[in-house]
Amino acid sequence: MRTTVGIIGGGPAGLLLARLLHRAGMDCVVLESRERRYVEARQRAGILEQGTVDVLRKCGAGARMDREGLLHRGIELRFEGRAHRIDFPALTDGRSVMVYAQTEVVKDLVALQLADGPPLLFGAEVLAVEDPDSATPTIRFRHEGREGREGREQTLSCDFVAGCDGFHGVARRAIPAERTAVFERDYPYSWLGVLADVPPSCEELIYARHRRGFALHSMRSPQVSRLYLQVPAGTDPADWSDERIWDELSARFAVDGDWALERGPITAKSVTPMRSYVQEPMRHGRLFLAGDAAHIVPPTGAKGLNLAVTDVVTLARALTLHHETGSTELLDSYSETCLRRVWQAERFSAFMTDTLHPHPDRTPFEERLQLAQLERIAASPAASAELAENYVGLPLS
Structure with missing residues (x-):
């Protein structure tokens, strides 16, 4: 040939x-x-x-x-029981992302x-x-x-x-x-990802930093949710029951107000090394x-x-x-x-990984630095714009 x-x-x-x-x-x-x-x-x-x-x-x-x-047109950051939205078009001259x-x-x-x-x-x-x-x-x-x-x-x-x-x-x-x-760099934690036959509990992705670990709420369609939990490296997904997964997700996404995580049948589980x-x-x-x-x-x-x-x-x-x-x-x-x-x-x-994932060997000082970084993103238009510009992607030259 x-x-x-x-x-x-x-x-x-x-x-x-x-x-x-x-x-x-x-x-x-x-x-x-x-x-x-x-x-x-x-x-x-x-x-x-x-x-x-x-x-x-x-x-x-x-x-x-x-x-x-x-x-x-945005994502939501959650930490310390609070939510902060990053508005992509407002911060990037109209650019956004597509979930597909x-x-x-x-x-x-x-x-x-x-x-x-x-x-x-x-x-x-x-x-x-x-x-x-x-x-x-x-x-x-x-x-x-x-x-x-x-x-x-x-x-x-x-x-x-x-x-x-x-x-x-x-x-x-x-x-x-x-x-x-x-x-190269290896991280001491992984993501436990699940697909669930339940409509997403949010209109945009949620990135949650919690003391128990990171969590991400995404979706594949209006009927299918895609969710992730930070877990120790080497985790076997079989060790996590559906009930345990939903309980942990609910705890990490918890925010002041009446928001609730909808639960449904989990159809797939996998662990992704970082x-x-x-x-x-x-x-x-x-x-x-x-x-x-x-x-x-x-x-x-x-x-x-x-x-x-x-x-x-x-x-x-x-x-x-x-x-x-x-x-x-x-x-x-x-x-x-x-x-x-x-x-x-x-x-x-x-x-993004270092800011949102509690390190298993973190010190109280390092934990405070993570929170300070998230506070800056929430309070500073310049810091929010920096995150948004990188997330939606630098223009193709």
């Missing part, structure tokens, strides 16, 4: 990149190791920045999002790809990226045969390779370790990393999916310029351009 851009990974980053390249008249092939049913069911992020929303609309993948997504699950974004992009896009191969396990620093890198993969039969090994020759296959994928490991620098990770550079020869293959942020700042989108938008521009003019200017600056934004997102995500 032969193509211009070989894309490893059929998640939102790989699929969006394929869509952008297709619209620019460039051929590509997407290789995804999992089957379509699995890919379209993976529960991930649910907050789309303004820039992400704009990109999806522009590439033709925004129709269902605009019908079914929930436009959010990553699973739905993937479904929309898969449908477009299969209808009129370049090849998308499910069940294509990438084994290696070979000669990434040559003029013709090769992707070696095994494509599962029909009726579950083991597929034969194949090769895909490319001009460029885009590694959109996540932290555990092949692309990241294809860069020699001696040519990379890794920056970590920050950046691998530099994001390019090696003609191999380019995007999304979780290059960086991970704790979910508190809602940046993971949105960072992946800005990566592939930057890469698509660079590849399109090369395709149209032969210039490598944007390709050569890809890593540097992306990393400037990545580190701003890492900074904001760490700030």
